[in-house]
Amino acid sequence: MGERKAVFRGLKVLDFSWVIVGPLTTKHLADHGATVIRVESLSRLDYLRSTAPFKDGEFGINRSQFWATFNTSKQSLGLNLKQGKAKEIIWRLIKEWQPEVIAESFAPGQLARLGFGYEEVRAVRPDIVYFSTTQLGQTGPFAQYAGFGNIGAAIAGLNQVVGWPDRPPVGPWGALPDMMSPPLAMSAIIAALDYRRRTGKGQRLDMAQIEGALQYLSPALLDYRANQQVAERDGNRDPSMSPHAAFPVAADDRWIAISVRDDADWQALCEMAGDQPWTRDERFKTFLGRQRNEEELEGAISQWTATQDGEQLMLALQARGVPAAFVKSCLELMEDPQLQHRGFFTETEHAECGPMPTDGPSFQLSLTPWAATGAPVLGQHNEQILKEILGASDEEIAELLAEGVLESP
Amino acid sequence: MTEDDDLPLSPYRVLDLTEGGFNLGAKILGDLGADVIRIEKPGGSPTRSQGPFFGDDVHPEKSLFWFAFNLNKRGITLSLDTEDGKDIFRKLAATSDIVLESLGPHRMEEKGVGYDALADGHPQVIHASITPFGHEGPYAHFQATDMTLWAMSGLQYASGDSDRPPVRITVPTAEAVTGAQAASGSMHALWHRINTGEGQQVDVTGQIATVTANMAISAYATAGTPIKREGEYRDVGYTRSRVLYPCKDGYVSIFVMQGKWGAAFNSRLAAWMTDEGQAPDYFEGLDWKDWTPGVKHIKGDPKGAKEDIRKVEEPLARFFLTKTKAEIFQRALDGEMLLAPVLTTADMYEWEHLAGRKFWKDVYHDHLDSTLRYPGAFILMSGTPIEFRRRPPLIGEHNQEILGDELGYSSEQMAVLRAEGTI
Numbered sequence: 049m050g051e052r053k054a055v056f057r058g059l060k061v062l063d064f065s066w067v068i069v070g071p072l073t074t075k076h077l078a079d080h081g082a083t084v085i086r087v088e089s090l091s092r093l094d095y096l097r098s099t100a101p102f103k104d105g106e107f108g109i110n111r112s113q114f115w116a117t118f119n120t121s122k123q124s125l126g127l128n129l130k131q132g133k134a135k136e137i138i139w140r141l142i143k144e145w146q147p148e149v150i151a152e153s154f155a156p157g158q159l160a161r162l163g164f165g166y167e168e169v170r171a172v173r174p175d176i177v178y179f180s181t182t183q184l185g186q187t188g189p190f191a192q193y194a195g196f197g198n199i200g201a202a203i204a205g206l207n208q209v210v211g212w213p214d215r216p217p218v219g220p221w222g223a224l225p226d227m228m229s230p231p232l233a234m235s236a237i238i239a240a241l242d243y244r245r246r247t248g249k250g251q252r253l254d255m256a257q258i259e260g261a262l263q264y265l266s267p268a269l270l271d272y273r274a275n276q277q278v279a280e281r282d283g284n285r286d287p288s289m290s291p292h293a294a295f296p297v298a299a300d301d302r303w304i305a306i307s308v309r310d311d312a313d314w315q316a317l318c319e320m321a322g323d324q325p326w327t328r329d330e331r332f333k334t335f336l337g338r339q340r341n342e343e344e345l346e347g348a349i350s351q352w353t354a355t356q357d358g359e360q361l362m363l364a365l366q367a368r369g370v371p372a373a374f375v376k377s378c379l380e381l382m383e384d385p386q387l388q389h390r391g392f393f394t395e396t397e398h399a400e401c402g403p404m405p406t407d408g409p410s411f412q413l414s415l416t417p418w419a420a421t422g423a424p425v426l427g428q429h430n431e432q433i434l435k436e437i438l439g440a441s442d443e444e445i446a447e448l449l450a451e452g453v454l455e456s457p
Numbered sequence: 458m459t460e461d462d463d464l465p466l467s468p469y470r471v472l473d474l475t476e477g478g479f480n481l482g483a484k485i486l487g488d489l490g491a492d493v494i495r496i497e498k499p500g501g502s503p504t505r506s507q508g509p510f511f512g513d514d515v516h517p518e519k520s521l522f523w524f525a526f527n528l529n530k531r532g533i534t535l536s537l538d539t540e541d542g543k544d545i546f547r548k549l550a551a552t553s554d555i556v557l558e559s560l561g562p563h564r565m566e567e568k569g570v571g572y573d574a575l576a577d578g579h580p581q582v583i584h585a586s587i588t589p590f591g592h593e594g595p596y597a598h599f600q601a602t603d604m605t606l607w608a609m610s611g612l613q614y615a616s617g618d619s620d621r622p623p624v625r626i627t628v629p630t631a632e633a634v635t636g637a638q639a640a641s642g643s644m645h646a647l648w649h650r651i652n653t654g655e656g657q658q659v660d661v662t663g664q665i666a667t668v669t670a671n672m673a674i675s676a677y678a679t680a681g682t683p684i685k686r687e688g689e690y691r692d693v694g695y696t697r698s699r700v701l702y703p704c705k706d707g708y709v710s711i712f713v714m715q716g717k718w719g720a721a722f723n724s725r726l727a728a729w730m731t732d733e734g735q736a737p738d739y740f741e742g743l744d745w746k747d748w749t750p751g752v753k754h755i756k757g758d759p760k761g762a763k764e765d766i767r768k769v770e771e772p773l774a775r776f777f778l779t780k781t782k783a784e785i786f787q788r789a790l791d792g793e794m795l796l797a798p799v800l801t802t803a804d805m806y807e808w809e810h811l812a813g814r815k816f817w818k819d820v821y822h823d824h825l826d827s828t829l830r831y832p833g834a835f836i837l838m839s840g841t842p843i844e845f846r847r848r849p850p851l852i853g854e855h856n857q858e859i860l861g862d863e864l865g866y867s868s869e870q871m872a873v874l875r876a877e878g879t880i
Contacts, residue, residue: 055649068672080645095718101680113676185837188813193790195712195797198691198700202710202799207701209627210616217708217799218688219701220626221615227670228634231641232485236836238644239465239489242651243841246468251840259816262805262832263481264633266525271509272802273830274521279802282627284604288508292604294613294622303622305608371600373608375623377685378678381611381668389594392665393675405675410665411642415657416649 053416054081059241060147062138063087063122064164066094068197068226069181069257070153071118073233077149078121079409079420085147085433086122087138088426089129090455097426103401109457110425116404120396120420126427126455129162133453137438138164143172145437148241151179155194156186166252175250177240181233185256197223197257204261209268211281229260231410290339294375295350297358303375304358306349306365311335316368321352396422427456464490465841469647472496472550473530474537474558475639476504478603478632479587480526482639483557487529488835488843494549494859495530499878501852511825517852518824524849526633528820528831532850533859534880537568542879548864550575550582554650555643559587562597572658583646585639585659592660601663603629610667611674617686624686635666696751696762699770701799704777708799709785713769716752720745725792730776737772806830820848856880 059082063074071086071094078084088094093109096118102111127134141147142164150169152159159165166178180186183195183203200223201207207219233255244250262269268279284305286292294303308314311334318327326348331337338345353361358374365372376384382393392408399422409418434440434448448454466489473483473495480495487493495502504526505517512519535549536542547570550556556575558565565571565586572584586592589601604625607613617624642659650656668674677684685692689701702709713719723745730736748769750762777785782798789796800808811817818833834843860866860880874880 053649053653055645076641076645098718101676101682105680113680114673117673117676184810185814187837188810190786190790190810190813192793193797193810194793195795198712199710199795199797202701202708202797205800205802205805206626207708207710207799208801210624212618212621212624215618216689216703217701218617218624218686219710219799220612221684221686221691222612222672224670227672228637231637232835234641235485235489235637235644236465236838238648240838240841241648243465245651249840251838254837254839255835256814256837259811259814259833260835262816263835264630264637265628265802266832267507267509267522268628269802269805269832270521270525270829273806274511275509275513276803277509277513279628281624284622284625285627286602286604286629289602292602294604294608294624296622305605305613305625307602307604309602366596366599369600371602371605373601373605375608375614376611377614378611378671378674379681381609381674382678384609386590386594386596386599386664387668389596390591390662390665392668393678405679407669407673407675408665410638410661410669411645412660413642413646413649413657414660415655416646 052419054419055413055416056080056082059083059149060145061085061149061151062141062147064150064152064154064159065181066153067096068118068223069229069233069255070151071096072226073179073181073230073237074122074151075118075120076230076234076410077237079418080416084122085141085429086119086124086424087129088124088126088455090126090426090457091128091130103404108400110398110400113405116396116398116401116423117406119423120406122424123429123433124424124426125433126430128452128455131451131453133448133451135163137434137453140438142169146173148175148244149177149179149237153181156180156182156191170250173250175244175248177237177244177250177253179233179237179253179255181229181255181257183257185259186254197226200225200257200261204258205265205268205279206261209279209281212283213281217281225257225261228264229255229257232260232263285342290335290342291345291349293346295346295353297353297356297361297374299358302358304353304361305373305375307371308338309371313370314338316370317365320364320368320370324348324352326352394420396420398422398425399428400425425456427454430454430456463841465838466491469554470494470552471555471557472553474556474560475587475636476502476559477507478526478629479559479636479639480504481633482585482587482636482643483530484526484528485637485640485835486555486643490841491555493530494855495527495532495850496535496546497532497852499534499536499880501534505852511827511829524829525831526636527849528845529847530850531847531855531859532853533856534853536879537570539877539879541874541877543569545860545864545879546570547574549859551579553582555583555585555647557585557587557639557643562588562592576656579656581650581654581656583643583650583656583659585643585646585661587635587639587661587663589663591662596664603631606631606663606667609664611671611684612667615684615686618688619686631663631667634670635661635663638666638669696754696766698766702774702777704785704798705779705781707782707801709777709780709782710797710799711773712795714795716749717746719748722793722795723748726794726796729788729792730772733776733779735772735776735779737768739768818845820845822848824851853880
C-alpha cells in the first residue's frame, strides 16, 4: 500500500464556522485530506457542542455525538478572539500558514468587527476563497436575522408541505435546509479553488441557506409563478401515482410505504395480495379509477397489509418490481442490510470519548476514498499549531494559556 | 452577462444522462460555468412528462419540472441502444471531463459504455453514477420513488402526526438532494483530476444522500435516542417541545432553547408578550437562565419538566393567534428571536428579503414568448457570479451545433442517424 491518495491533500482551511452548515461543509474538505483548523472559543461555545446525544449519556462539551460526526478530521484551536494576542495569532496564520480557504458563519459583519472580514483579509491575501454562510445571506433587509435550520425549514417553505391537508403543517423532522446547503457549497468552493488556480483570483462566496434549500423546490416555485398554484401538504399522496401511501403492517405503529407508479405495479401488487375484494374490484383497475376512489382503496389495502410483516412485505413487493419501503427508524437504519453492505455507519477514535459514531461519506470515490479521523476536543491542537506552524516556544504557549488567549477546558 | 470563459468551470464539459430530480446535479455544474450537454433519448426525455406544466398544459416543451433543473445546459437527442449512438457517445465522452448518469445498476456497462469503455484512451474521465441503492448489495435491484427513499432514510418515520401514518415531504426532493451530492462528488473527483491527471468513478446513491440529509443519524441511533413523529412537537429524548403554532394568518415556527442558551431570546419574547399584555403570571420575575426543564427531567422530575413547558407553550399558543406572519417575522428580526413564519411558495415570491438580494432571475422562453421568474443563484460569488446563460434546451435543440458543427457529422449522416432512431 502506498500513501493514501486524498483529494485535498495540501489544501489549508481556516474555519471560523459553527453549528451545522459551515462545519459540515469543511468536514468534507477535512475528510478528503485538507488541513482544517477549526477556531473555537469557550466563551462563545459552538451550540452543537452542547447538543444531545452525548457519549454514554453524560453531558460534556467534548461529548456531543452530534458535534463529533460533523467535525471529523479537523484540528481545534481554542482562542479567545476578544484578546489582542488571539487576533495576532489569526493574522499570523493568515499570512504565514497561508490558508487557501477561510470559512465562517458568524452574523454578517461580526467577523469584520473582529478584524477578519473579507475586505481586511483580501487586502493582504487577494487570492483568498472566503466562504460565508448564514440563514439569509450577507445582504438584504433580513440579513441580520439569526436562526437555526429547523426554523429555516419554515422559511424555505418545507414546513408548509409536510402533513395532512385537513390539519396544520408539521414540517419534516430535523433541520433539512442545513443538510441541503453543504453539497452546493462544496461544489462552489472547489470551483472557486480551480478558478483561483487558473487566474490567481480569490473571491467571496455568500451562501444563504434558504436560497440553497429553495433550489430543491424549484418546480413547485415555478408552479406558483406560472400557474398560481401554491404548494400544499397532501399526506403521502402523489398527483401522478395511485395508490401512494404508508400502510400499516403487523406491528404496533409500523408502516410500509408503497408507490404504485403504473398498471404494471398495480398488477404486481394484486398478484402478491392474491384474492382480495380490492384486487377484484373493477374500479381499481385503472389509474384514474384508483385515484378517484383513493381513500377507499387505501382503507382496503390497509386491511390486508395490517396482517403482513413489514420487512417481508417490502422484500416480496420489491421482488415483483414494486417500489416499497418498510418505514425505518434511525435505530433500525444501523441494521439496514444495504447501508451495512456499503459500510456506511462507522466509528472514529475521539481523544476523550474513545470510539464515536460517525456517518460515512455522502458518496464514494473509487480512487481517493474518504477517510475520517476523530473530531477534536476543544483546543486539542493548540500546542501543535502554535509550535509547528508558528514556531512558538513552550514558554510562549504557557504564557498564552495563562493569559486566557489560548483556550482548552 | 459574464463571458463564458470567465466562469469557474468554463474549461470543463459535462455529459448529463440523468433523469428526474437528479438533473439538479449537472445544473449546479452548469451554473458554475461548465459546458453541460443534456443527453435525451430520441423524441425527448421522460423527465419532460413530469409536472407541473407551464399553463397546466401537458406538453414535453412545457414541463416546469424540466425547466427547473435544466437551465444552463445544451441538449441533444442520442440513443445508447444503436451502435451508431454508442459510437457517437464514446466520441463525445472523449471530449468530456465528467459523465453523470442515472441509468441504473451496471446499465452503462451493459450497453458497452461503462467506465472502463469511457476511460479507455481517456483515463482522465470522471464517471459519476447515481443509483437508488448502489450497483451491488442486497437492495441494489430495489425500485425507488421519492417517498420510498425518504422512508428508507429515517425521515418519514420521524415526520407526521402520531395518530396517523408517517408522512413524506409532499413536494418531491429526494432525487434533487441526490443530484446535489453527485455534483459535489464529481467536483471532488475533478479537483483530484486537476492535480494528478487521474480520473475515477463516483458512486452516489439515493439512500445515502437522503440518510445524509437526515442529519447525524449514527449519533442519534447509537445513543438510542427515539426520534418519533409527534406532529408539531419535537422530542429529543429528555424534553418534548412544540415547534409549530397557528398564527393569525398561517403558521409560525419557533425554536425554544433552555437555560443560558435560550435566556436572551426567551426574555425578549416574554417582554414582547408583556408589552402586549399577554404574558402569564408565570413569566413575572422568571429568570430564563434557570428555566431548564431538560435538567429537571434528567434529575428525575419529568412531570415537573412537562409542567414548566406547558406554562410557556399555552400562553404562546394564545399569543401567536393574535399576530400575523409579517408581524412575527419583523419582530423576530428586530428582537433577535428564534421564530419565523411558515412561508408558502406564494409568500416566497413576495418576500422583500429575497427581492432585496435580487434572488429571482427572469428567463425568457422564446418558444413560449414568455418570461419565467426562476429561483436564482444557489450561492453568490463575488468574482464569478452565477447567471442563467441558457434557458432549458428544447428537444434536440443542439443536435446540429454539437453533432454537426462540433463532431463533424454531415447532414446526410444526420439524416440517416435520425431515420435509424439514433438521434
